[in-house]
Amino acid sequence: MSEHGSNDVRDVVIKYYDGTSRTVTIVDHEVPYPEGKLIVSRTDTKGIITHANQAFVDMSGYSQDELIGQNHYILRHPDMPTVAFTGLWETIEAGNKWHGYVKNLRKDGAYYWVKATVIPNIRNGKVVGYTSVRRKPSRSKISESEALYKTLMEA
């Protein structure tokens, strides 16, 4: 990952696990989580978005059409350590529920924090996709996660 620019706005190349990459403009601005809402999405087994609710559309800054068919990793913020997502995939592929605090990247380069839960969708005994539900985290959990992720990025 390479980056340049001022502290407030920077261009970053994000490399994804599938070998693709993209350059994103990161803006150091947090968008507050909307009160009382849950952000809900579903993906297929490869992480391709198949369902996005209105709260997801509103918070991500993408339209519904832009989200459907995209890999969920378009929300990945470069401040999130790769190991967090490795843990997520290992957990859900084993058929278990994953919880974690995630800094998500918006289309406009700003970010929002969520408490995320991901579960496998099991139909007739087979995993057919995943449901991710995000809710409002506390400021203390965000601070703890920021400190932890910084350590993991430096490791």
Add this chain to the structure above:
Amino acid sequence: MTLNLTVSPDFAPDHISGWFIFNTWLQRKLGSGIHLELYDCFDKQREDIKAGNFDLVYANPFDASMLVRELGFKAIVRPIAKPDETIIATHAESDVNSVEDLQPGSSLYATDDPDVNRIGMIMLEPADLDQSNTETTTVDSYVIVAKNVLNKSADAGFFLKDAYEELSELIRKQMKVLVSSEISVVHHTLLVGPKLQQFAPQIQQHLLDMTADEKGRGVLESMNLEGWEVMSEEETEFMIDLIDTLID
């Protein structure tokens, strides 16, 4: 053959008669006796459902999960435009103006409604509050929750949004809403038990047709419902998956 019907205890008391009217209407449509059993306690109702005492259940979303995945029930319809939403409210004069103002040790009042209580606790998470650092008192009705908010025994009360909106204006004026959920996809469903599934399409059709005639519309009105819409198997599974994510 007599069928047994039960209804989640979280409907407003004003609509008890509506469910009896619905029961009579459904008996006529199906040409079969139906016994309606109402409960004022979720746990006792759950016990009897697990014992196999019911063929038809109008269930809250948390119980729907158990009915489908553990007991082989199938959801056939949901009420139109009636998602289950939760409100956390406090006294209008309280210094607490947002969930984040609530402190550890807060006194909460709630009913034993599982979905309202779960979603209510989720909406307290931004304040780092959970069951370990709050004190929840469970009471029999939302009116009693409101009374405890008004007399300041409660720092906050959990309400089903529908029930909150049915409180008198006088009561609502003395409270303020700290947060109101906007989840939209969690709702009650009418489910049929495993023994009755061959009749599920017939029952579903009768329910969908209720808005087509005056009698049906009158029955719906007495239950405070606009009508029913189809609940597909995948929609049911989706709602259950979503609820699963809300249970730690």
